[in-house]
Amino acid sequence: MKTRAAVVYEHNQPVVVEELELDEPRANEVLLRTAASGVCHSDLSVVTGTIYYDAAVALGHEGAGVIEHVGDSVTDFHPGDHVVLSFVSYCGSCRMCQMGRVCLCESYNVPRGLQLDGTYRLHNSSGDGILQMARIATMSEYMVVPQQNLVKIGAHYSLEKAALVGCGVTTGVGAVLNTAKVEPGSSVAVIGTGGVGLNAIQGAVFVEAEPIIAVDIAEKKLNFAKRFGATDVVNAAENDPVEAVHELTDGLGVDYAFEVIGNPKTIVQAYDMVRAAGTAVIVGIAHHQAEFSIPAQQFVASEKRLIGSFYGSCQPRVDMPKLLRFYEDGILKLDELITRQYRLEQINEAFAAMEAGENARGVIVFD
Ligand code: CXF
Ligand code: ZN
Numbered sequence: 001m002k003t004r005a006a007v008v009y010e011h012n013q014p015v016v017v018e019e020l021e022l023d024e025p026r027a028n029e030v031l032l033r034t035a036a037s038g039v040c041h042s043d044l045s046v047v048t049g050t051i052y053y054d055a056a057v058a059l060g061h062e063g064a065g066v067i068e069h070v071g072d073s074v075t076d077f078h079p080g081d082h083v084v085l086s087f088v089s090y091c092g093s094c095r096m097c098q099m100g101r102v103c104l105c106e107s108y109n110v111p112r113g114l115q116l117d118g119t120y121r122l123h124n125s126s127g128d129g130i131l132q133m134a135r136i137a138t139m140s141e142y143m144v145v146p147q148q149n150l151v152k153i154g155a156h157y158s159l160e161k162a163a164l165v166g167c168g169v170t171t172g173v174g175a176v177l178n179t180a181k182v183e184p185g186s187s188v189a190v191i192g193t194g195g196v197g198l199n200a201i202q203g204a205v206f207v208e209a210e211p212i213i214a215v216d217i218a219e220k221k222l223n224f225a226k227r228f229g230a231t232d233v234v235n236a237a238e239n240d241p242v243e244a245v246h247e248l249t250d251g252l253g254v255d256y257a258f259e260v261i262g263n264p265k266t267i268v269q270a271y272d273m274v275r276a277a278g279t280a281v282i283v284g285i286a287h288h289q290a291e292f293s294i295p296a297q298q299f300v301a302s303e304k305r306l307i308g309s310f311y312g313s314c315q316p317r318v319d320m321p322k323l324l325r326f327y328e329d330g331i332l333k334l335d336e337l338i339t340r341q342y343r344l345e346q347i348n349e350a351f352a353a354m355e356a357g358e359n360a361r362g363v364i365v366f367d
Contacts, residue, residue, distance in 0.1 A: 005140035011049040025071035032148035035159035037138035059132040061087040062100015062167035063138025086316035087134035172199025192260035205229035218357030264292035
């Protein structure tokens with residue numbers, strides 16, 4: 001069948017929206033009609049090569065849709081089911097999965113962007129295989145994905161809102177609740193207030209952290225941060241954020257700092273702005289070759305903790321339905337995250353708006 005998708009052929013060039021051929025789902029795979037795909041900074045990182053795919057790749061990893069039909073051996077999903085896409089495929093039986101750390105599944109040693117049997121489902125008009133970002137590629141009208149990447153949700157949820165739970169919400173809120181396990185009353189700083197950072201802020205609100213200090217260089221994004229519950233904002237284009245955070249915490253530094261950019265400089269800033277024995281949590285996905293350094297002796301003497309957080313240390317099938325219930329109960333903001341809707345053809349416009357700091361989240365909606 002045919003599907004229109006957003007494809008990256010060359011780094012730092014406009015994304016191409018084109019019609020591709022989509023194969024039928026094979027065993028353990030499912031064909032979905034996409035309802036919505038969030039536009040996340042990691043999609044832009046694929047365009048720039050910060051997140052590296054070695055061939056043409058269809059974008060999108062934050063989405064929701066409806067099952068059209070299923071391949072052989074799929075018993076838990078049926079046509080008509082509403083699902084959120086997880087951007088990790090996990091086996092459920094390796095050591096990390098058994099430990100509940102399914103996002104760190106160690107089983108699927110398959111080249112990036114191919115299906116679990118090592119083959120393509122998408123092909124362009126020249127007959128070339130097109131990779132799927134995170135094995136899903138949600139910026140496509142239809143998708144064939146492994147059943148391991150599906151999270152069933154109630155049919156009463158808006159799929160546009162639910163799509164955001166596929167990455168930004170789960171990554172940001174999960175970094176606070178699951179990875180760092182921030183205690184009530186803790187002081188928190190969040191560096192980078194894009195879609196994921198705003199969700200780290202609402203996670204911090206959720207656990208009653210105070211103060212919650214938002215750091216960014218875009219005034220508009222700092223305004224979003226205030227709406228999501230930041231008690232203080234620091235414009236790092238005007239002030240040194242490490243000094244500012246110390247000033248706001250009586251010279252001590254924060255209990256927890258979340259770096260949600262993926263930049264070595266801001267990673268070190270996060271480390272520098274936590275108090276002794278405090279925790280810096282790195283959420284942002286840096287360039288695949290980037291490195292950072294911190295003073296080794298002081299690291300020991302300060303007993304600071306520096307930890308990574310991938311996908312909010314979530315268990316997709318447990319945490320995503322839970323986050324949607326929080327939304328239903330009015331304790332998680334999703335409506336306020338969506339500042340603009342786009343058609344698939346406007347993907348390059350959506351990226352430009354992201355770079356200009358105009359949106360909390362832009363969302364591509366399909367018919
Ligand atoms: C990314 C991580 C790499 C795969 C796609 C998603 N995380 C969040 O945006
Ligand atoms: Zn993302």
